[in-house]
Amino acid sequence: MDGTRQTRSSGFLVHHNRFPKPRNGQLVAGVLLLCLCLLLGTVTLDTRQIPLIVNLTLPFNPAVETAINQLQGILETIGAILLPVSLLLLALLKLAAYRSPRMSQIDLWSSREFTRSGMRQLSIPGLTWLFAGSIPVIASLGVALAIMTTSIGNEIVHGPNKPIQTALTRLTPGNSLVVQYSADMPMLQSNIPISLAKRVEAQAARKRIQVYQLGQNLSSLTVGGQTATALTLGVAVKKNSSLSWNPSLGCNNVPVIMSRSMGSYAGELGTDDGVGIRVVANRSGLSAMNRVGVVMDQSALAQCLDGSRLAPINAIVLKAPLSTAKHLLAMAKTPGQVATVITKAQYLSNSEKFWTSNVKPITNILAVISGLLALVAMAGTIASRLSRNRREYAAKLAAGVGVGTLRAVEVLRALKDGVVATIVGSLCSMIIIPALSLTESGFHPSWTSGDALVGASIGLLGCLGGAFFRTAHLDRAVDFRESTKI
Amino acid sequence: MSITSTTRTTYAAEMAHVTKSYGNVVVLEDLSYSFPSNEIVLVEGESGSGKSTLLRLLQGIEVPDYGNISLLGHPIPPSRSKHYGHLLRQVGIVFQDPLLDNNLTVTENATAIARINGRWNEDKVDDLDLLSFIFHAFEIERFADQPVHQLSGGQKLRVALARALMSHPRWLLLDEPTHMVDPAGKVGIYKQLKGLLDETNLGGVIVSHDLEARVVANKIVTIESGRIV
Ligand SMILES: Nc1ncnc2c1ncn2[C@@H]1O[C@H](COP(=O)(O)OP(=O)(O)O)[C@@H](O)[C@H]1O
Numbered sequence: 001m002d003g004t005r006q007t008r009s010s011g012f013l014v015h016h017n018r019f020p021k022p023r024n025g026q027l028v029a030g031v032l033l034l035c036l037c038l039l040l041g042t043v044t045l046d047t048r049q050i051p052l053i054v055n056l057t058l059p060f061n062p063a064v065e066t067a068i069n070q071l072q073g074i075l076e077t078i079g080a081i082l083l084p085v086s087l088l089l090l091a092l093l094k095l096a097a098y099r100s101p102r103m104s105q106i107d108l109w110s111s112r113e114f115t116r117s118g119m120r121q122l123s124i125p126g127l128t129w130l131f132a133g134s135i136p137v138i139a140s141l142g143v144a145l146a147i148m149t150t151s152i153g154n155e156i157v158h159g160p161n162k163p164i165q166t167a168l169t170r171l172t173p174g175n176s177l178v179v180q181y182s183a184d185m186p187m188l189q190s191n192i193p194i195s196l197a198k199r200v201e202a203q204a205a206r207k208r209i210q211v212y213q214l215g216q217n218l219s220s221l222t223v224g225g226q227t228a229t230a231l232t233l234g235v236a237v238k239k240n241s242s243l244s245w246n247p248s249l250g251c252n253n254v255p256v257i258m259s260r261s262m263g264s265y266a267g268e269l270g271t272d273d274g275v276g277i278r279v280v281a282n283r284s285g286l287s288a289m290n291r292v293g294v295v296m297d298q299s300a301l302a303q304c305l306d307g308s309r310l311a312p313i314n315a316i317v318l319k320a321p322l323s324t325a326k327h328l329l330a331m332a333k334t335p336g337q338v339a340t341v342i343t344k345a346q347y348l349s350n351s352e353k354f355w356t357s358n359v360k361p362i363t364n365i366l367a368v369i370s371g372l373l374a375l376v377a378m379a380g381t382i383a384s385r386l387s388r389n390r391r392e393y394a395a396k397l398a399a400g401v402g403v404g405t406l407r408a409v410e411v412l413r414a415l416k417d418g419v420v421a422t423i424v425g426s427l428c429s430m431i432i433i434p435a436l437s438l439t440e441s442g443f444h445p446s447w448t449s450g451d452a453l454v455g456a457s458i459g460l461l462g463c464l465g466g467a468f469f470r471t472a473h474l475d476r477a478v479d480f481r482e483s484t485k486i
Numbered sequence: 487m488s489i490t491s492t493t494r495t496t497y498a499a500e501m502a503h504v505t506k507s508y509g510n511v512v513v514l515e516d517l518s519y520s521f522p523s524n525e526i527v528l529v530e531g532e533s534g535s536g537k538s539t540l541l542r543l544l545q546g547i548e549v550p551d552y553g554n555i556s557l558l559g560h561p562i563p564p565s566r567s568k569h570y571g572h573l574l575r576q577v578g579i580v581f582q583d584p585l586l587d588n589n590l591t592v593t594e595n596a597t598a599i600a601r602i603n604g605r606w607n608e609d610k611v612d613d614l615d616l617l618s619f620i621f622h623a624f625e626i627e628r629f630a631d632q633p634v635h636q637l638s639g640g641q642k643l644r645v646a647l648a649r650a651l652m653s654h655p656r657w658l659l660l661d662e663p664t665h666m667v668d669p670a671g672k673v674g675i676y677k678q679l680k681g682l683l684d685e686t687n688l689g690g691v692i693v694s695h696d697l698e699a700r701v702v703a704n705k706i707v708t709i710e711s712g713r714i715v
């Protein structure tokens with residue numbers, strides 16, 4: 001305003017043009033942001049019609065995939081080592097504390113907050129003698145998250161096998177399968193001609209080996225107003241069984257056993273790939289998260305879903321060891337027919353391989369990302385504790401306490417936090433994981449100790465890594481020259 | 487029972503031709519002074535005259551531009567070393583701000599540093615006697631189990647003094663300890679401190695403007711234009 005105005009303050013002069021004018025900069029920044037807002041507003045409205053997509057990709061690299069897939073095992077191993085070692089270290093610390101006041105004080109300091117502002121955490125004062133007396137919320141969440149993503153990944157790999165596993169242990173129990181190719185599994189169509197099946201059955205009957213036809217159809221199911229993708233299994237059914245289908249009644253009232261996850265009742269009607277079905281019983285363990293299991297008479301599956309009584313079947317299940325089954329198939333096979341025998345275990349592991357290579361890398365990446373996030377967050381909490389306690393640390397350094405001693409205090413605190421986070425995170429995930437089943441029918445991730453070890457390694461590595469990283473230059477971070485200055 | 491161990495040196499600290507400046511502001515210039523082991527030297531001087539700088543040099547927190555400083559018979563090395571930490575552990579230091587752990591109790595605060603430095607052990611009767619002697623002298627026994635944040639400024643200062651004395655120090659460095667205490671409180675604190683110092687024959691440097699501090703002083707000096715006069 002007034003170019004010649006001067007400010008008089010406590011004896012010396014501040015000339016008007018030496019006083020900074022922050023408001024000009026603020027005006028420019030405000031106008032700039034306003035322009036950006038208008039620009040972005042119009043652009044985003046436009047892109048609702050023509051979306052902007054950035055799609056840069058790198059070529060697939062199997063080595064990276066393998067590394068990612070091995071990560072879970074590595075983390076599990078780290079957890080299995082680190083958790084007992086951590087507890088051992090804490091035990092040794094307490095025992096050493098009994099002998100030496102110095103160790104005792106290191107233990108006490110690593111269990112207590114110095115400042116009042118640190119008290120906002122969830123604290124359990126009674127546990128101070130054992131751990132740090134408070135729950136490290138972020139670390140616990142990191143552990144719970146790691147356990148959850150791991151268990152979801154496991155469910156994605158093992159879950160799809162559930163219906164077929166139930167079929168191969170209960171409905172058509174056996175340990176060898178005649179299939180078309182040795183890599184066959186439920187998601188691939190295997191074709192065994194019905195004529196070959198008959199000959200295998202005849203050979204088996206001579207040797208008194210139990211044999212079952214197993215048909216499969218990936219179909220679309222509607223029952224009780226719900227629609228789902230289904231895995232329809234066809235099994236040989238005894239006459240007079242409630243599941244047996246009478247061809248003379250046609251394809252409109254086929255009796256089925258329905259997966260319990262559909263919540264249907266006996267007598268309820270529905271359709272399976274357009275074929276009318278009637279629920280005669282419900283059974284659990286029949287569903288995977290991608291498929292609802294439905295079981296019907298194999299003859300109905302062939303006639304109604306595949307369109308011919310002579311439609312090929314998926315597999316022949318034999319209650320016989322692999323060598324016997326191989327021998328049997330060799331006798332039954334005619335030249336030119338493609339069929340082979342694999343074990344039940346291999347059939348299931350084929351399926352697991354399929355899901356591992358197709359979906360598991362994605363959940364593994366998610367687990368790694370959540371783990372990294374947890375690491376960063378834990379390092380952040382340690383950094384904020386350091387800055388919160390700067391003056392307290394400075395006072396200790398000034399009184400001759402070594403930097404190494406204070407570092408040991410922080411690392412021990414991280415160790416205690418890591419163990420508590422592992423316990424709390426594991427307990428939380430134990431509660432949350434079953435609740436995940438609510439999100440999708442047939443999706444039943446389960447809490448396993450292996451997954452918990454993955455969580456433990458994330459929690460412990462996060463807390464310890466954060467402490468080592470953040471206290472590497474503790475004397476510089478604390479800057480005790482400044483902090484003790486009055 | 488005693489707080490001090492008798493020192494062989496007659497001087498706890500010696501400064502010879504010490505100059506210290508920040509940028510082009512010369513704070514201390516060619517300062518030479520020897521601090522007798524068993525005497526309390528009260529340093530007075532205007533604000534900004536360099537009193538705190540003097541104490542920080544004696545602690546080794548700051549390094550002089552020129553000149554030499556020795557503490558407890560050892561030259562102060564130019565950077566922090568193990569040996570230096572060992573020296574610091576033998577000096578009782580109290581800052582203007584008590585810098586206590588507010589969340590811990592009075593006893594925890596008073597004993598923690600001495601314990602971690604291996605200079606106080608609750609299993610030793612002598613050490614326990616020392617604790618009760620100091621707590622009694624500063625009249626803080628009543629608050630022994632209270633968290634420090636519940637105490638007043640004057641009470642906190644007493645805890646900080648107790649903490650400094652608990653390590654069996656050979657010398658004391660107090661920088662405007664009573665800065666935030668009301669006049670009546672100052673009288674009490676210096677009286678208590680005097681009682682303790684008389685009993686222990688402990689020497690040191692106290693920086694203070696307060697007339698009340700003069701009770702404890704064996705010598706009173708003033709810093710003026712960078713020197714002790
Ligand atoms: N770290 C620093 N950087 C620059 N100047 C400093 C620093 N510390 C102290 N000073 C200056 O040194 C002078 C003496 O400070 P100090 O010793 O704290 O005085 P006092 O006698 O009040 O304790 C003051 O002018 C102060 O501004």
Ligand SMILES: [Mg+2]
Pocket residue numbers: 486537538539662
């Ligand atoms: Mg000062």
